[in-house]
Amino acid sequence: MDTQAYLSDFLTKQAQKDPAQKVFHQAVSEVISTLTPVLEQNPIYIKEKILERMVEPERIISFRVPWQDDKGEIHVNRGFRVQFNSALGPYKGGIRFHQTVTADSLKFLAFEQTFKNSLTTLPLGGGKGGSDFDTRGKSASEVMRFCHSFINELYHHIGYHTDIPAGDLGCGAREIGYMFGQYKKLTNDFTGAFTGKKPNWGGSLLRPEATGYGVAYFAQNMLATRSDSLKGKTCIVSGTGNVGIYTIEKLTELGGKVVGFMDYDGSIYDQSGVDAEKELVFVRRGSLKEYAQKFTHSVFRPHQKTWDIACDVACPTACENELNADDAKLLVKNGCKCVCEGSNMPCTPEAVDIFQQAGLLYSPGKASNAGGVAVSGLEMTQNSMRVYWTREEVDQYLRRIMNSIHTSCLTYAEEYGLKGNYMAGANIAGFKKVADAMLDQGLV
Ligand code: GLU
Numbered sequence: 001m002d003t004q005a006y007l008s009d010f011l012t013k014q015a016q017k018d019p020a021q022k023v024f025h026q027a028v029s030e031v032i033s034t035l036t037p038v039l040e041q042n043p044i045y046i047k048e049k050i051l052e053r054m055v056e057p058e059r060i061i062s063f064r065v066p067w068q069d070d071k072g073e074i075h076v077n078r079g080f081r082v083q084f085n086s087a088l089g090p091y092k093g094g095i096r097f098h099q100t101v102t103a104d105s106l107k108f109l110a111f112e113q114t115f116k117n118s119l120t121t122l123p124l125g126g127g128k129g130g131s132d133f134d135t136r137g138k139s140a141s142e143v144m145r146f147c148h149s150f151i152n153e154l155y156h157h158i159g160y161h162t163d164i165p166a167g168d169l170g171c172g173a174r175e176i177g178y179m180f181g182q183y184k185k186l187t188n189d190f191t192g193a194f195t196g197k198k199p200n201w202g203g204s205l206l207r208p209e210a211t212g213y214g215v216a217y218f219a220q221n222m223l224a225t226r227s228d229s230l231k232g233k234t235c236i237v238s239g240t241g242n243v244g245i246y247t248i249e250k251l252t253e254l255g256g257k258v259v260g261f262m263d264y265d266g267s268i269y270d271q272s273g274v275d276a277e278k279e280l281v282f283v284r285r286g287s288l289k290e291y292a293q294k295f296t297h298s299v300f301r302p303h304q305k306t307w308d309i310a311c312d313v314a315c316p317t318a319c320e321n322e323l324n325a326d327d328a329k330l331l332v333k334n335g336c337k338c339v340c341e342g343s344n345m346p347c348t349p350e351a352v353d354i355f356q357q358a359g360l361l362y363s364p365g366k367a368s369n370a371g372g373v374a375v376s377g378l379e380m381t382q383n384s385m386r387v388y389w390t391r392e393e394v395d396q397y398l399r400r401i402m403n404s405i406h407t408s409c410l411t412y413a414e415e416y417g418l419k420g421n422y423m424a425g426a427n428i429a430g431f432k433k434v435a436d437a438m439l440d441q442g443l444v
Pocket of ligand 1 (some may be wrong): 169376
């Protein structure tokens, strides 16, 4: 069977196995679609069934999370940890607390994480976890009771040399603190078993900013390949969570002008650009209406996305598949030059095709949003060495890692005849490192 036929047969069989797992199949298809030249040059990957092994998580843990609210009523949520691949190091990846969390969504995120972590060059495997619990509208003591209950089961499966969770959507330093506290109580062990901790008890400086800053550094590198820069470029960022806020901050610091951003309620068009000092604090507070009332040069557009606003650089940093083919067409029509993903798989496959056909610079989240997990890796290093690095030191490492991911994407894409294709370069670079480690470690 030729490689193309093998791959299409592989994808059909995968889809038949778990037909309901749509986002997971989307992520697998995206990776597979770029691997033909690698498999042609390295038939051993096919012979050793590397793809078949790589799409099967090493372990999925699913458990009950009972907790009591402030009125004494009992609630039961579902907890999960997907330990996807440990060929390069202990499982590493965030914990997501959001009502949309299912085993399927976490399987997709853990699969992506394996490639992302591989790209960072740090010794990290891939994993992801979470619960269908929503922290919004809950009191701090309810969140604490939930986090303790979550860890009462999860602590059996994690640890500094096994699996190191971190934050993600709905899970920030407060939740990491509660989870770490209970983990320490149950294990009697103060180790860096979580990242995203507060810097006064083991966290790394710059961890909250890392993903967003990394996105802006990556966009800057992409533009530089066309002898361009962020200076004076109009930018749009979706999502006003941690990633969005710090993407806006760094894009602005590097000379960009963020004219549009959005959250669940709608979007803001601000022709003068977000002022990093005066205005960003309102974005962070999460009330776009308040922003528009306060800064009258801006307009609030209820329930409207931002992608129709003309821009040079677009950074989707919200949720998966938020940017579709129609949005992509608008961006291309309005002269967008660069799409740099800040979240995991925010652009639909159709949108990516449109960007690639139009010759835009497009980077997948697994490359451009790897700054967060990279600084988590640096947090682990600091914990092992029992040292704290300064903001400047961490920032220097972060820049170096983002530069090296950028170079890897370009180098691998070119080596396999797909010059300038960041998606192919990221997938091939991430895949090869994991695949070679799996071959070295035998059939386990
Ligand atoms: N949740 C983040 C991500 O998707 C960070 C994971 C980590 O720091 O382990 O990459």
